[in-house]
Amino acid sequence: MWLVGVWCSVVALATILVTRWIQKWRNPSCSSNEGVLPPGSMGFPLIGETIQLLIPSRSLDLHPFIKNRVQRYGPIFRTSVVGRPVVMSTDPKFNHYVITEEGKSVELWYLDTFSKMLPIYGVGSIQKYIRNIALSHFGVESIRERLLPQVEQIVQKTLRSWSTQKSVELKHATSSMLFDFTLKQMFGYDSENSPEKLSDKFANFVHGLMSLPLNIPGTTYHKCHKDQKEVLSMMRGIVKERLASPDKHRGDFLDHAIQDMKTENFLTEDFIVQLMFGILFGTFEPISAVLVLTLKLLSDHPLIVEELTAEHEAILRNRHNPDSSLSWDEYKSMTFTLNVINEVLRLGNVAPGLLRRVTKDIKFNGYIIPAGWDIVLVTPALQLNPETFKDPIAFNPSRWKGLDSYTISKNFMPFGGGIRQCAGADYSRAFVATFLHILVSKYRWTKIKGGNIVRKPILDFEGGLEIEVSEKNK
Numbered sequence: 001m002w003l004v005g006v007w008c009s010v011v012a013l014a015t016i017l018v019t020r021w022i023q024k025w026r027n028p029s030c031s032s033n034e035g036v037l038p039p040g041s042m043g044f045p046l047i048g049e050t051i052q053l054l055i056p057s058r059s060l061d062l063h064p065f066i067k068n069r070v071q072r073y074g075p076i077f078r079t080s081v082v083g084r085p086v087v088m089s090t091d092p093k094f095n096h097y098v099i100t101e102e103g104k105s106v107e108l109w110y111l112d113t114f115s116k117m118l119p120i121y122g123v124g125s126i127q128k129y130i131r132n133i134a135l136s137h138f139g140v141e142s143i144r145e146r147l148l149p150q151v152e153q154i155v156q157k158t159l160r161s162w163s164t165q166k167s168v169e170l171k172h173a174t175s176s177m178l179f180d181f182t183l184k185q186m187f188g189y190d191s192e193n194s195p196e197k198l199s200d201k202f203a204n205f206v207h208g209l210m211s212l213p214l215n216i217p218g219t220t221y222h223k224c225h226k227d228q229k230e231v232l233s234m235m236r237g238i239v240k241e242r243l244a245s246p247d248k249h250r251g252d253f254l255d256h257a258i259q260d261m262k263t264e265n266f267l268t269e270d271f272i273v274q275l276m277f278g279i280l281f282g283t284f285e286p287i288s289a290v291l292v293l294t295l296k297l298l299s300d301h302p303l304i305v306e307e308l309t310a311e312h313e314a315i316l317r318n319r320h321n322p323d324s325s326l327s328w329d330e331y332k333s334m335t336f337t338l339n340v341i342n343e344v345l346r347l348g349n350v351a352p353g354l355l356r357r358v359t360k361d362i363k364f365n366g367y368i369i370p371a372g373w374d375i376v377l378v379t380p381a382l383q384l385n386p387e388t389f390k391d392p393i394a395f396n397p398s399r400w401k402g403l404d405s406y407t408i409s410k411n412f413m414p415f416g417g418g419i420r421q422c423a424g425a426d427y428s429r430a431f432v433a434t435f436l437h438i439l440v441s442k443y444r445w446t447k448i449k450g451g452n453i454v455r456k457p458i459l460d461f462e463g464g465l466e467i468e469v470s471e472k473n474k
């Protein structure tokens, strides 16, 4: 009998403890009496509101997860994602404040899945190094002096090849073009003579990043790990080869990083491999998403294609030598094209937010966000705000003619802001503009099928986007 009594007491104690724990989870306390936590819900213990955030949305509009919570709680609210307490903000003032607090009360944070797989997103001197090496190979100087004609060449070659095929799945085809081009820039990778299709493995890795982090055979996450290992192992082999022949100089990204090993202590063989992997990740996925969305939106808006074509045909007409390659001045004269790109970046919201971890309590408008919490700055909310961008879901490149630079700088942040602003912004714009230049001046294309938008919350296209490409003068 006494055993039953003991058993009942244990069950009662366990129930009290679990209930208290759930209550504490749902109503986290903040240590300061100078403010309260933003309103919101912490969802279920451990998983928080992760499932709701990952429910796909089939529109370019703000994800319903954010929309519903802003309506219920206001522009700054709390939630929990993969077990982490998070504050999400759609408030422009708060977002700008947090961006300027980088290195003071906040630091860069990525979902643990990202940090484990992409450990190179550094802080302090490591961040400065990554930024500088990326800028010296993909910044404005390099684009003007070296990259523009090379991008033109790869685009010409790619479009020529597409025009010989019955149909092209654009996400796959653009990813493959960007992957091969970026690796060529980094260490002279020759995709045509490479036995393996590494770009496919890399695409699988990216796909798995946003899946549930369950590393057991059969899961997407497990496959993601496996594919990442294979790409890293290939890169490690190349780095080893270069280290073994230090006298050969090719002047590429890898040579630069190996040279810097003499002065930067953190630059180990492993770090360089991770660095190249990280830059590759930052390059090929977002630009290919932008290219696919551009073609999807243009397919639905033939009048915009006409205006775009007129701009590029005028560039060709005004050329002294019709065979010369695209010049920097010509690129800079593409006003309408750059408006099209801005409009795609605004609607695409390829980066669904900027992620930061609080290192010192933040006080803002009566709220307190304790150290250790994470912050997501929901930049898409600014880019889809009807007060700034009338009829925000409409694809209207002409709206950019009437926007002043102050409004743009405060409300348009596809490449982030502050000291962490994207080091590849100019390169990305130049790549897309060059692609459009060749496409609309030399080719025509028709959509065959697909192009259905899905946000998970990263932008994707269900079933891809299939197009048919043909040369204009054939």
Ligand code: HEM
Pocket: 108, 127, 130, 131, 134, 138, 279, 282, 283, 284, 286, 287, 290, 350, 351, 354, 355, 413, 414, 415, 416, 417, 419, 420, 421, 422, 423, 424, 425, 427, 428
């Ligand atoms: C459409 C294409 C791209 C988009 C939308 C994009 C977006 C972004 C965003 C939003 C950030 C800021 C992240 C943060 O503050 O948390 C960022 C940072 C960064 N991006 Fe990009 N990016 C693109 C292309 C590229 C390319 C092509 C490169 C490389 C050449 C690149 C390299 C970087 C680097 C190195 C950083 C970190 C900068 C730092 O921490 O100082 N990005 N990018």
